[in-house]
């Protein structure tokens with residue numbers, strides 16, 4: 472789709488009559504209506520030189536008039552699976568269930584996940600993410616041996632190749648029972664450390680769960696690694712490992728960063744239990760990422776029965792308790808989620824609907840920008856700041872209702888002050904690896 476306007480071809484120029492989400496602008500003193508403030512931006516040599524009250528940029532500057540259109544910083548997508556994206560057409564999940572997804576991913580991984588196969592799908596996702604305006608991505612990498620020895624060196628190559636476009640982080644996603652098997656876990660920890668990754672895994676009710684967590688936290692502490700776990704991705708209220716994770720972080724006095732994703736079953740608890748667990752998560756300073764599109768797709772799916780709940784965690788209650796909360800893509804066109812395009816605008820739009828982030832929407836823009844970037848240790852990303860790079864996303868939409876009602880396909884993505892080529896990769900590019 473053609474961009475909604477053209478950018479000036481100049482070293483120094485102004486973006487006038489912009490509308491900025493105030494929560495994403497460093498040092499903005501203006502009280503904002505609906506969280507939005509009018510402003511002029513001066514761009515110079517690829518950087519944001521000044522953020523000015525609307526109408527006050529010098530008339531001598533070459534200017535692009537946004538006529539009220541929103542300007543956001545580039546996005547942070549903090550929970551993805553780039554190693555398993557885009558193979559739906561090769562190995563779908565015919566019944567759409569969580570169990571079916573696990574089985575089909577396992578079979579596809581064992582049959583097909585060479586470095587070349589992963590690279591083709593991984594890069595497809597990166598091209599899409601870049602075109603949509605993303606600048607920072609954390610991906611989980613399936614890490615059941617021998618896969619980490621293929622995926623992590625490949626990740627390291629791709630991270631270097633993409634470093635000027637998208638900053639990448641990787642989490643070793645392992646079956647947590649293997650934490651107690653030193654012959655397996657020791658190798659995964661070493662690989663994770665060698666490639667600057669994080670330790671992760673999917674929790675479920677396991678014998679010796681406290682010992683597993685203590686071993687995981689000790690290994691992370693001893694090797695200077697952070698932790699990012701898939702937690703309680705189930706409607707089964709009996710499964711509530713989130714509390715044990717918070718207790719383990721406190722018990723081990725773990726000083727690294729701990730992030731948990733999903734936490735679906737928290738929403739199935741009675742108020743007293745939920746309140747107790749949320750307090751512990753807040754006390755332990757654990758960050759929570761919700762994956763609303765994937766949760767609504769997988770949770771409460773039973774053949775022939777209409778779903779009765781949305782599958783998402785207690786996002787508002789966690790936020791109110793002071794927990795850092797964000798939303799993210801999760802899976803893309805694989806057995807865990809048949810759809811998706813690595814577009815944080817879609818994730819935000821769906822999150823607003825599914826999690827009721829609206830009314831008011833005043834600070835909601837943080838959930839795909841500044842908060843996930845801060846959780847990932849990159850507070851420089853996902854914000855609009857004087858002196859920072861002009862890595863911005865420009866929209867025709869002026870207000871929330873306009874922004875959230877269309878896919879914003881005509882947006883402009885600016886990197887270092889220049890518009891990028893926003894063409895999305897063609898699905899046909901994947902045919903060579905999928906036509907097997």
Ligand SMILES: [Zn+2]
Nearest residue numbers: 552701801802
């Ligand atoms: Zn995930």
